[in-house]
Amino acid sequence: MKIKLIIGEKEELIEISENKTVKNLLDIIDIASETVVVKKNDFIVIDEEIIEDGDLIEVIQVIYGG
Amino acid sequence: MNSCDKCGNPNIIIKKKQSGQKLCKDCFIKSTQNKVLKDIRKYNLLEKGDNVLLGLSGGKDSVMLLDILNTLKKRNIIDLMAVTIDEGICGYREEGIEIAARNAKKLGVEHKVVTFKEYFGMTLDDIISKNNVKEGRRNACTYCGVFRRWIFNRVARDEGATKIATGHNLDDETQSIVMNYLEGNIQNLTRIGVKSETRSNRFTVKIKPLREIPEKEIALYVVARELDVHFAGCPYAGESFRAEVGNFIKELSKEHPTIMYSTLRGFDKMKPVLKREFSQESIVGVCENCGEPTVARLCKACTFLTDWENE
Numbered sequence A: 001m002k003i004k005l006i007i008g009e010k011e012e013l014i015e016i017s018e019n020k021t022v023k024n025l026l027d028i029i030d031i032a033s034e035t036v037v038v039k040k041n042d043f044i045v046i047d048e049e050i051i052e053d054g055d056l057i058e059v060i061q062v063i064y065g066g
Numbered sequence B: 001m002n003s004c005d006k007c008g009n010p011n012i013i014i015k016k017k018q019s020g021q022k023l024c025k026d027c028f029i030k031s032t033q034n035k036v037l038k039d040i041r042k043y044n045l046l047e048k049g050d051n052v053l054l055g056l057s058g059g060k061d062s063v064m065l066l067d068i069l070n071t072l073k074k075r076n077i078i079d080l081m082a083v084t085i086d087e088g089i090c091g092y093r094e095e096g097i098e099i100a101a102r103n104a105k106k107l108g109v110e111h112k113v114v115t116f117k118e119y120f121g122m123t124l125d126d127i128i129s130k131n132n133v134k135e136g137r138r139n140a141c142t143y144c145g146v147f148r149r150w151i152f153n154r155v156a157r158d159e160g161a162t163k164i165a166t167g168h169n170l171d172d173e174t175q176s177i178v179m180n181y182l183e184g185n186i187q188n189l190t191r192i193g194v195k196s197e198t199r200s201n202r203f204t205v206k207i208k209p210l211r212e213i214p215e216k217e218i219a220l221y222v223v224a225r226e227l228d229v230h231f232a233g234c235p236y237a238g239e240s241f242r243a244e245v246g247n248f249i250k251e252l253s254k255e256h257p258t259i260m261y262s263t264l265r266g267f268d269k270m271k272p273v274l275k276r277e278f279s280q281e282s283i284v285g286v287c288e289n290c291g292e293p294t295v296a297r298l299c300k301a302c303t304f305l306t307d308w309e310n311e
Helices: A022-028 B025-042 B060-074 B093-107 B116-120 B124-131 B140-159 B170-182 B215-224 B241-255 B259-278 B300-310
Strands: A002-007 A010-015 A036-040 A043-045 A056-061 B012-015 B022-024 B051-055 B079-086 B110-115 B163-165 B205-207
Touching: A022 A036, A022 A056, A036 B215, A043 B215, B012 B025, B012 B215, B022 B025, B025 B060, B025 B215, B051 B060, B051 B140, B060 B079, B060 B093, B060 B215, B079 B093, B079 B116, B079 B140, B093 B110, B110 B116, B110 B140, B116 B140, B124 B140, B140 B163, B140 B300, B170 B215, B170 B241, B170 B259, B241 B259
Parallel strands: A002 A056, B051 B079, B051 B163, B079 B110, B163 B205
Antiparallel strands: A002 A010, A036 A043, A036 A056, B012 B022
């Protein structure tokens, strides 16, 4: 299935398999979930949220470490 | 079933690892505000009539604190003024200043921008470029911390502020405890706390109302409240020992989600003993160069400046 992924200024359509959670997606794109807030279709969601076909996922980097 | 523990709303935005509590957006915002206001009362951080000077960088911590302290201003409990320090970090600080100004303006809070350049004749970038060629150099955070504290104290006195409020969060405070312990800086440990104790009437009392709120929850709060925030990392922060310790604690917290709370609680229990055993009751005088309070002939800021002049 396809989703739209927004990270900062970057926006892209990506293909992921079904029944993936937000946490699974963050692991795939190698972003630590402790450092971001994620919105699905404009609403903040938790790591366990299931992603569905056509979803708009926005990853907001909120914590900048060393 | 994932639904809000307070109102049953199925759209939760947080499941706290440390407690298991699940909250929807509105209940999370409300419970976070209540926690901060409760801590302000519990630790007597503010009194009616206080004139509070808030350090407003435009980052998430200070913008959240502005949002909450403004509720006390609106209820005529405190007066509030915000100050942004422009250290002179090219390509980083400019946006934060604009965001800080917008936030203050939106809430009708008086706002002032002060610079390292106007007080010390040089920016942090200047200091670091000087410092790179020198032996025994310190990292940027050391200079920045010393000069920022100097400016806050000076501006607070000039403005007649009775309290300086900063947005230090649970992660910051835990890092300070672990860092100073690992480095054996027991004197510094005796000065860590939610509220500074005055050793001189030339020092304005500093308070940290967000000290028990984890950084991640502050981030979630500002996104949930749709506040205008400068999300960026200081280019110098990565060099610091603080960053190393911070990464280590974050890593530990993944499997031990209560570790920052227990570090803070344990430290607060030990602090009276540390103070009794290790606090130096030095006589606080004034710096013979700038008049700021110090236990030595020159304050730390003037010591750095004089060293550079003599090079």
